[in-house]
Amino acid sequence: MIDLNVSVRADADSPEYVFRLVARDGHPADGTTVPDPEAALAAVEQFGEAIFFPVPGPPKLCTQQYGGPQVAVVTGSIDGRSVNSVFSRTDGCEIARWNALAPLLGGAAA
Numbered sequence: 001m002i003d004l005n006v007s008v009r010a011d012a013d014s015p016e017y018v019f020r021l022v023a024r025d026g027h028p029a030d031g032t033t034v035p036d037p038e039a040a041l042a043a044v045e046q047f048g049e050a051i052f053f054p055v056p057g058p059p060k061l062c063t064q065q066y067g068g069p070q071v072a073v074v075t076g077s078i079d080g081r082s083v084n085s086v087f088s089r090t091d092g093c094e095i096a097r098w099n100a101l102a103p104l105l106g107g108a109a110a
Contacts, residue, residue: 039103093098
C-alpha cells in the first residue's frame with residue numbers, strides 16, 4: 001500500500017499546494033488528489049525505492065545548475081516503510097530527482 005502526502009511551494013512566498021497519492025494493489029484508491037494518479041503511481045513504482053530509500057554509497061557528482069526555488073516535501077508510507085523526503089531543484093542531482101517524480105509532485109515529467 002502507498003499513502004503519500006505531498007506539499008509543494010513554487011517559492012518561499014507562494015501558496016502551498018497539497019496532494020495525496022493512495023494506492024492499493026497497484027491502483028490509485030479513494031483519497032488520491034494528485035492531478036494524474038496513474039502517472040504519479042507509475043513514477044513512484046519506477047523510482048520510489050531509489051529516491052525515497054537510497055542505498056549509501058560514494059558521494060555523487062552533480063552539475064552546479066540551478067533549476068528554481070521550488071520545494072516539495074513528501075511524507076507518508078510505502079509498503080509500511082516511513083517516507084519523509086524533501087525535493088528541490090538546487091543542482092543537477094536534485095533536478096533529476098524532481099523530474100523523476102514530477103507526476104507525484106503535481107506536474108508533468110520533464
